[in-house]
Amino acid sequence: MRKLLFQSLLQSALxxxxxxxxxxxxxxxxESLAGAARRRLGRSLSIxxxxxxxxxxxxxxxxxxxxxxxxxxxxxxxxxxxxxxxDVLLVTGPVTKNMQVAxxxxxxxxPDPKWVVAAGDCAANCGVFSGSYACVGAVSSVxxxxxxxxxxxxNPMTLLKGLIALVDxxxx
Amino acid sequence: MQxxxxxxxxxxxxxxxxxxxxxxxxxxxxxxxGTLLSLWGDVDTVHLAALEEGQIGxxxxxxxxxxxxxxxxxxxxxxxxxxxxxxxxxxxxEDPPDTRRWLDHGRWGARQPLGKNPPAPSTGxxxxxxPVEGPPxxxxxxxxxxxxxxxxxxxxxxxNGETVVRLEERLGYVHKGIDxxxxxxxxxxxxxxAGRVSGDSTIAYAIAFAQAVEAALGxxxxxxxxxxxxxxxxxxxxxxxxGDIGAIxxxxxxxxxxAHCSILREHVLRAADACFGHRLMMDRVVPGGVTADLxxxxxxxxxxxxxxxxxxxxxxxxxxxxxxxxxxxxxTTGVLAGDLARQYGAGGxxxxxSGRAFDARKAPGYAPYDRVRFxxxxxxxxxxxxxxxxxxxxxxQSVSLIEQVLEALPGGSLQAxxxxxxxxxxxxxxxxxxxxxxxxxxxxxxxxxxKIARCHLRDPSWFQWPLLEAAIEGNIVADFPLCNxxxxxxxxxxxx
Numbered sequence: 001m002r003k004l005l006f007q008s009l010l011q012s013a014l015x016x017x018x019x020x021x022x023x024x025x026x027x028x029x030x031e032s033l034a035g036a037a038r039r040r041l042g043r044s045l046s047i048x049x050x051x052x053x054x055x056x057x058x059x060x061x062x063x064x065x066x067x068x069x070x071x072x073x074x075x076x077x078x079x080x081x082x083x084x085x086x087d088v089l090l091v092t093g094p095v096t097k098n099m100q101v102a103x104x105x106x107x108x109x110x111p112d113p114k115w116v117v118a119a120g121d122c123a124a125n126c127g128v129f130s131g132s133y134a135c136v137g138a139v140s141s142v143x144x145x146x147x148x149x150x151x152x153x154x155n156p157m158t159l160l161k162g163l164i165a166l167v168d169x170x171x172x
Numbered sequence: 173m174q175x176x177x178x179x180x181x182x183x184x185x186x187x188x189x190x191x192x193x194x195x196x197x198x199x200x201x202x203x204x205x206g207t208l209l210s211l212w213g214d215v216d217t218v219h220l221a222a223l224e225e226g227q228i229g230x231x232x233x234x235x236x237x238x239x240x241x242x243x244x245x246x247x248x249x250x251x252x253x254x255x256x257x258x259x260x261x262x263x264x265x266e267d268p269p270d271t272r273r274w275l276d277h278g279r280w281g282a283r284q285p286l287g288k289n290p291p292a293p294s295t296g297x298x299x300x301x302x303p304v305e306g307p308p309x310x311x312x313x314x315x316x317x318x319x320x321x322x323x324x325x326x327x328x329x330x331x332n333g334e335t336v337v338r339l340e341e342r343l344g345y346v347h348k349g350i351d352x353x354x355x356x357x358x359x360x361x362x363x364x365x366a367g368r369v370s371g372d373s374t375i376a377y378a379i380a381f382a383q384a385v386e387a388a389l390g391x392x393x394x395x396x397x398x399x400x401x402x403x404x405x406x407x408x409x410x411x412x413x414x415g416d417i418g419a420i421x422x423x424x425x426x427x428x429x430x431a432h433c434s435i436l437r438e439h440v441l442r443a444a445d446a447c448f449g450h451r452l453m454m455d456r457v458v459p460g461g462v463t464a465d466l467x468x469x470x471x472x473x474x475x476x477x478x479x480x481x482x483x484x485x486x487x488x489x490x491x492x493x494x495x496x497x498x499x500x501x502x503x504t505t506g507v508l509a510g511d512l513a514r515q516y517g518a519g520g521x522x523x524x525x526s527g528r529a530f531d532a533r534k535a536p537g538y539a540p541y542d543r544v545r546f547x548x549x550x551x552x553x554x555x556x557x558x559x560x561x562x563x564x565x566x567x568x569q570s571v572s573l574i575e576q577v578l579e580a581l582p583g584g585s586l587q588a589x590x591x592x593x594x595x596x597x598x599x600x601x602x603x604x605x606x607x608x609x610x611x612x613x614x615x616x617x618x619x620x621x622x623k624i625a626r627c628h629l630r631d632p633s634w635f636q637w638p639l640l641e642a643a644i645e646g647n648i649v650a651d652f653p654l655c656n657x658x659x660x661x662x663x664x665x666x667x668x
């Protein structure tokens with residue numbers, strides 16, 4: 001173990017440079033963020049991930065945000081275990097009818113001010129699952145969404161750009 | 173061993189049977205002759221697939237009165253599949269031991285969506301968890317929204333102090349109606365759906381679906397496509413095993429291995445992206461072949477990757493092996509008995525860690541695995557530690573397979589020519605493909621115009637989820653995340 005730790009000290013960092021947030025995402029956010037909330041939260045955001053019906057592809061890439069390459073915590077963003085600790089719900093999947101109530105309750109359990117980020121194509125428009133008897137629809141048809149991050153699944157850099165856009169808008 | 177066809181064409185033709193033969197088949201499977209591969213509904217019929225001595229057989233029972241003799245009466249692994257047939261098609265198992273709905277939570281606004289489809293209120297059904305008697309028990313409900321970044325499902329623990337007396341799962345939260353969406357879809361659209369049944373196994377699912385369609389059409393994918401599929405499948409297996417090994421150690425609060433495994437996993441995904449244009453390689457395998465080629469740059473990239481894994485991973489394995497505090501958590505935790513693994517036909521690392529040496533790449537087998545050398549690692553202990561070790565051993569096997577594929581990769585086209593005008597297999601095809609989690613069973617029936625009439629995809633998790641309930645019994649509640657992660661069953665793959 002000491003050898004591994006020592007090697008890590010000598011290696012250069014694997015971490016990628018911070019991406020610049022996307023233009024269209026900034027525009028979407030500018031509408032949804034109020035100045036008072038920016039002052040209250042500063043640059044720190046706690047995220048609760050909710051799988052509302054995903055195929056688990058999005059979850060794999062969200063997991064990758066924690067690895068040494070993306071290291072999401074350096075931006076003041078961290079994943080928390082309960083909606084009661086969260087500022088942001090990061091929701092994936094077409095919302096299935098069997099998950100609708102759970103998603104609504106998770107949203108209700110998240111204290112204000114709060115934001116919802118819909119990650120992945122399914123969360124935006126049901127993706128390949130549109131037209132099913134078992135899906136309610138996009139995340140925005142169940143709870144209000146402040147930001148969409150597209151992709152099937154969105155790769156970690158795309159997710160990071162979207163989330164940084166969220167933070168940047170809050171500290172203007 | 174040479175000349176094995178790419179699709180599982182060694183399957184016997186489907187046989188239509190009467191109630192007595194259907195019941196006898198169920199009793200034979202229950203007595204250990206053969207393994208239940210799947211049980212699924214169709215229009216007014218039910219099908220049963222079993223594996224016996226490397227051969228796959230399919231039985232069909234016509235449900236004249238909307239009923240069929242229950243297999244679950246003799247063979248518990250069939251129970252959840254029978255409940256699902258009833259939920260989706262309204263075909264009832266006769267005298268089933270469990271009459272509760274499974275995927276249908278009473279939220280769809282209708283019952284039997286693939287059967288008669290009568291409207292129903294979407295207010296939700298109550299669900300009766302099995303009672304546990306005797307003081308001083310308490311219940312712990314967990315989910316469907318869990319604490320980690322994982323999929324939704326409900327776990328109902330009954331505990332005596334710290335010890336779990338019973339775990340009962342309730343799944344179906346991510347049911348997306350894939351069977352319904354498949355029906356009437358073109359093979360191209362259906363391939364996209366198949367690749368999103370369980371995102372972590374997208375390549376394995378895409379191969380299983382493609383092989384089944386190819387078997388139905390009598391289509392032979394070109395050799396280069398067959399080898400590229402194996403390359404992608406092994407990259408997927410390595411990436412998932414790195415993720416799992418790290419996550420299991422993390423759940424035992426040993427984050428150093430987790431951090432290093434995450435780096436290795438990221439390297440694999442980046443290599444997949446560089447070679448095939450998508451980190452998870454979604455939509456790269458389609459019926460008839462593959463949609464992405466591997467250039468010389470890609471080959472060099474993968475050689476660098478395998479060399480790096482061979483250099484770095486052994487250090488992590490040594491660390492796992494020599495850390496007593498970590499072994500203290502994993503050894504003898506969550507033991508799955510070998511006879512249960514055999515009864516349920518548990519695939520993947522779960523079966524192999526409990527002595528069931530089954531691997532669909534070996535038997536029934538499919539190309540190109542008859543042309544490469546690899547071993548199937550098996551352990552007998554059945555605990556979390558054994559499931560970690562099977563994954564570790566499989567990483568080295570898969571790295572070797574990637575190297576062998578790069579060595580032997582034939583040239584030629586990526587896609588088969590047009591399908592023969594007269595399908596030779598009665599428009600039906602099946603496949604059994606080894607994903608990282610275990611064997612994925614696929615069965616398709618095509619319309620005369622080439623659209624999907626019925627597609628059934630059975631995730632390995634169907635036979636692994638019930639075993640988690642058995643493995644956790646007698647363990648402490650705090651070890652559940654560790655046991656659960658060592659199983660790593662798919663919610664989405666199971667819920668469909």
